[in-house]
Amino acid sequence: MTQWRVASETGLLSEVLVCAPDHYRWLPTNSISRHTLAGERQAPAAHHLAAQHAELVAALEQAGVRVRRLSPEPHLPYMVYTRDSVVVTHRGPVLCQLERPQRRGEYAGLIDFHAAHGSEFWRKSSAGTLEGGDIHILRDGLALIGHSGGRTDEAGAAQLAGWLRAEGWEVRLEPFDEHFLHLDVLFCMAAPGLAVACLDVLDPDFIGWLKGHGIRCIPVSYRDVMALGCNILALGGGQVISARESTALNAALRAEGLAVLDPALSLFTLGGGGPHCLTCPLSRDG
Numbered sequence: 001m002t003q004w005r006v007a008s009e010t011g012l013l014s015e016v017l018v019c020a021p022d023h024y025r026w027l028p029t030n031s032i033s034r035h036t037l038a039g040e041r042q043a044p045a046a047h048h049l050a051a052q053h054a055e056l057v058a059a060l061e062q063a064g065v066r067v068r069r070l071s072p073e074p075h076l077p078y079m080v081y082t083r084d085s086v087v088v089t090h091r092g093p094v095l096c097q098l099e100r101p102q103r104r105g106e107y108a109g110l111i112d113f114h115a116a117h118g119s120e121f122w123r124k125s126s127a128g129t130l131e132g133g134d135i136h137i138l139r140d141g142l143a144l145i146g147h148s149g150g151r152t153d154e155a156g157a158a159q160l161a162g163w164l165r166a167e168g169w170e171v172r173l174e175p176f177d178e179h180f181l182h183l184d185v186l187f188c189m190a191a192p193g194l195a196v197a198c199l200d201v202l203d204p205d206f207i208g209w210l211k212g213h214g215i216r217c218i219p220v221s222y223r224d225v226m227a228l229g230c231n232i233l234a235l236g237g238g239q240v241i242s243a244r245e246s247t248a249l250n251a252a253l254r255a256e257g258l259a260v261l262d263p264a265l266s267l268f269t270l271g272g273g274g275p276h277c278l279t280c281p282l283s284r285d286g
């Protein structure tokens, strides 16, 4: 029986789930990938995708994280964004309910993966839609769930909030515009008490709420956010993974004293997902 648990976005990451980009391609499912497809770019070559994904895996392994792999399926090009189909909580994994038809089938591989490891779902989303990119476990007992209606909707967010509140957790539901795809495009935790956030877009009341909970924000511009510049993965222990292309943010994170591992991920950020979207933390310590 595998007991995967995650009680915060910033605890020391010990196990993570990724999926190789064997069948990855850009689909017009979000404003970022639609913008990419409208441009002059050639479809990414398989060897180039594999090389960038290998850089991400190398960064995770360099940080001592055990990397588990989902089997990619030809008809599900976005399986590579493992963040969205399942979110692991302090009580175990929650099976999400993806909104886009192009991604709905991802649930099947996730059920098989967890069953193969004897990992039982704590809960299964059954109201509205729920996607992992909208869920932030800020720390033990405190969660944030975004809902744009485009991906996670209010019913899906409320159902997860209800399960967490029944555990005594404080949960904030945060509405935002579906142009931004997932809340993790606009906001991610970097370290305990430190986040990266698009202050130009997020509601000042939300920023004030974070401050009231002891979380301050490094600002990221709208332009950088739409290049997935805010979509980082906290590794715990003073380390973070952020895309090589996010040069301004990476300098700011280093100035905060964090070690930044920076794999090149441009082919994935052009599809609408960076280090946060490409990883599903299975286990964090502390």
Ligand SMILES: NC(=O)NCCC[C@H](N)C(=O)O
Pocket (backbone or CB within 6 Å): 029, 030, 033, 078, 081, 083, 084, 100, 103, 132, 133, 134, 181, 182, 184, 185, 271, 272, 273, 274, 276, 277
């Ligand atoms: N958490 C995330 O923001 N995931 C990125 C998902 C991108 C993918 N191309 C999608 O449209 O679903």
